[in-house]
Amino acid sequence: MIKILIVDDEKPILDLIDMNLSAAGYSCVAVQDGIAAIDAVEKDTFDLVLLDIMLPGADGYDVMEYIRPYKVPVIFISAKHEVRDRVKGLKLGADDYLVKPFDITELLARVEAVLRRNHKTERKLVIGDVEIDIEARRVMRAGNPVALTSKEFDLLLLFAENRNVALFRENLYEKVWEDAYYANSRTLDLHVQRLRKKLGWEHELVAVYKVGYRLEI
Numbered sequence: 287m288i289k290i291l292i293v294d295d296e297k298p299i300l301d302l303i304d305m306n307l308s309a310a311g312y313s314c315v316a317v318q319d320g321i322a323a324i325d326a327v328e329k330d331t332f333d334l335v336l337l338d339i340m341l342p343g344a345d346g347y348d349v350m351e352y353i354r355p356y357k358v359p360v361i362f363i364s365a366k367h368e369v370r371d372r373v374k375g376l377k378l379g380a381d382d383y384l385v386k387p388f389d390i391t392e393l394l395a396r397v398e399a400v401l402r403r404n405h406k407t408e409r410k411l412v413i414g415d416v417e418i419d420i421e422a423r424r425v426m427r428a429g430n431p432v433a434l435t436s437k438e439f440d441l442l443l444l445f446a447e448n449r450n451v452a453l454f455r456e457n458l459y460e461k462v463w464e465d466a467y468y469a470n471s472r473t474l475d476l477h478v479q480r481l482r483k484k485l486g487w488e489h490e491l492v493a494v495y496k497v498g499y500r501l502e503i
Contacts, residue, residue, distance in 0.1 A: 288406060289331070290397070292316045293323040293349070294338040294363065299386070303336060303363075306390050307397070309450035311411070320344030327353045333406040334397065337380075339364040339371070350378045359404045361396060363388070391457060394448055411446045413503055416485055418446055425485075432484050437462055441477050445491065445501040455498035 290307055294300040295318045304316045315330070317323050321343035327335070335353070337360050339346035350360060362375040365386040372383045381400045384393060411418040415428040423439055425432040434442065440462045444453065459467040459474050467474075478499055482488050487501070494500050 287311070287313045288333045288401060289313045289315070291323065291326055291330075291332045291335045291358075293318075293320070293336065293341065293346070295319060295341050296338075302390070303393065306394065306451060310394055310448050312397075318342075320346065320349045323349050324352050327356055327358065332358050333404075334358065334401060335360045336363050336397075337361070339366055339375070347374065347378060350375070350380060354379050359400050359406070361400055363393075391448075391451070391453065394451065398447055413446060413449065413501075414490075416487075418443065427485055434481075434484065438477055438481055438484075441474075442481055442485075445481075445499070449501045449503045452494040452497045452500045458498055 288311075290312050292300060292303050292307070292314055294303070297318065300316050300318060304314050307314050315326055315332070317326055320341040323335070323337070323341075324344065326332075335358055337346045337349060339362060341349070344352070346362060346364065350362075353360075360380045361382040361384060362380045363384045363386060364371065364375075367385045375383045381403065382396050384396060410420065416432075417426045419425070420443065425434055425439065425442065441458065444458060444461060455474055456467040459465070459471065463473070478491060482491050485491075490502050492500055492502055
């Protein structure tokens with residue numbers, strides 16, 4: 287399982303990130319100061335660090351410099367929005383920089399992108415009796431192959447990587463079909479119906495009123 291260290295001194299934000307990443311299937315460790323972050327990296331192995339800048343003990347820039355030899359990918363998450371702050375963070379070796387306040391779906395997307403770039407994504411996802419081989423783009427249900435179209439597989443992967451998170455229909459459509467969503471389109475709904483039938487997810491793949499869909503696990 288992908289393991290992520292979350293470092294933020296604001297507990298509501300820390301808890302929000304922890305809750306959503308855990309719901310998406312990641313293993314998370316959460317700390318509230320820079321020294322605790324350094325201790326955590328020294329004692330354990332992480333696939334990614336989400337790092338605030340304004341921290342007690344040691345600020346995010348100091349933490350970044352200290353943990354850089356461990357070669358763990360880092361995303362800075364900070365209220366410091368000036369270009370010079372972003373440039374400094376990236377020059378120190380961070381893989382990305384996200385400004386607060388942020389949308390949780392954007393955070394999840396950036397986490398996935400950084401993990402992919404660093405070849406730390408899980409090659410297979412298992413949800414109940416459904417196994418998704420990401421690299422081979424193959425799906426098995428209870429040991430039997432499931433025939434999916436390319437778009438159905440892409441949509442399934444989005445749900446699987448963001449399980450228990452409500453995804454906006456506009457974002458789903460734009461990511462899978464790479465086109466602007468228009469309100470009268472039934473394409474997304476039809477694909478969701480087909481996934482429900484093929485995977486036996488009539489109760490797991492739920493509609494979220496005025497939002498879109500969520501895979502409930």
